Amino acid sequence: ETGVTQSPTHLIKTRGQQVTLRCSSQSGHNTVSWYQQALGQGPQFIFQYYREEENGRGNFPPRFSGLQFPNYSSELNVNALELDDSALYLCASSYSGRGHEQYFGPGTRLTVT
Amino acid sequence: EDQVTQSPEALRLQEGESSSLNCSYTVSGLRGLFWYRQDPGKGPEFLFTLYSAGEEKEKERLKATLTKKESFLHITAPKPEDSATYLCAVLYTGANSKLTFGKGITLSVRP
Numbered sequence: 517e518t519g520v521t522q523s524p525t526h527l528i529k530t531r532g533q534q535v536t537l538r539c540s541s542q543s544g545h546n547t548v549s550w551y552q553q554a555l556g557q558g559p560q561f562i563f564q565y566y567r568e569e570e571n572g573r574g575n576f577p578p579r580f581s582g583l584q585f586p587n588y589s590s591e592l593n594v595n596a597l598e599l600d601d602s603a604l605y606l607c608a609s610s611y612s613g614r615g616h617e618q619y620f621g622p623g624t625r626l627t628v629t
Numbered sequence: 630e631d632q633v634t635q636s637p638e639a640l641r642l643q644e645g646e647s648s649s650l651n652c653s654y655t656v657s658g659l660r661g662l663f664w665y666r667q668d669p670g671k672g673p674e675f676l677f678t679l680y681s682a683g684e685e686k687e688k689e690r691l692k693a694t695l696t697k698k699e700s701f702l703h704i705t706a707p708k709p710e711d712s713a714t715y716l717c718a719v720l721y722t723g724a725n726s727k728l729t730f731g732k733g734i735t736l737s738v739r740p
Contacts, residue, residue, distance in 0.1 A: 549726060551728075558732045558733055616720050620665075623670075
């Protein structure tokens with residue numbers, strides 16, 4: 517069984533730029549959630565995708581957007597990067613209807629300078 | 630606003646010294662409570678799910694319990710490799726599958 521994978525591992529961007537982060541869900545899972553984790557904090561929910569549609573959104577501005585593809589992989593896009601966007605971005609996959617247990621990938625460390 | 634509070638923020642134990650980590654949550658609308666382990670710079674690793682008061686789950690030296698207002702993660706005779714941050718997350722009714730996380734408890738186990 518393949519686990520959740522994310523790319524890239526690390527990324528350095530300049531304020532105002534745009535970034536795309538990618539996630540491949542665990543085999544058999546159809547739901548992907550994205551979280552932002554600042555240093556010393558718990559993960560904060562950004563949004564979730566199910567059947568290629570956004571299925572819930574946290575308190576993040578519209579410049580955070582996403583996609584889910586037919587193979588259940590997903591992208592997180594962030595426009596007009598701000599210094600406060602520096603964080604670990606986590607992707608989690610789950611199977612809708614089975615316990616809501618979410619399995620996380622290793623994360624992408626984004627640094628905005 | 631739904632909240633999850635974990636305590637203490639940090640815990641230092643001697644190898645073999647058992648202890649408990651606490652997670653308290655907003656009482657209404659709990660659908661599930663989850664415990665994760667996170668090593669520095671890595672993604673959280675799933676440990677347990679609890680759904681109703683009185684439920685208990687065990688895995689090696691860890692045991693998770695749930696009451697109507699809080700959960701405990703009991704660590705029995707910890708080893709240095711148990712050192713990590715332990716995260717508690719709650720799934721609330723009406724929140725789709727949004728997990729609300731606490732800030733985590735950093736556990737250090739000295740040999």
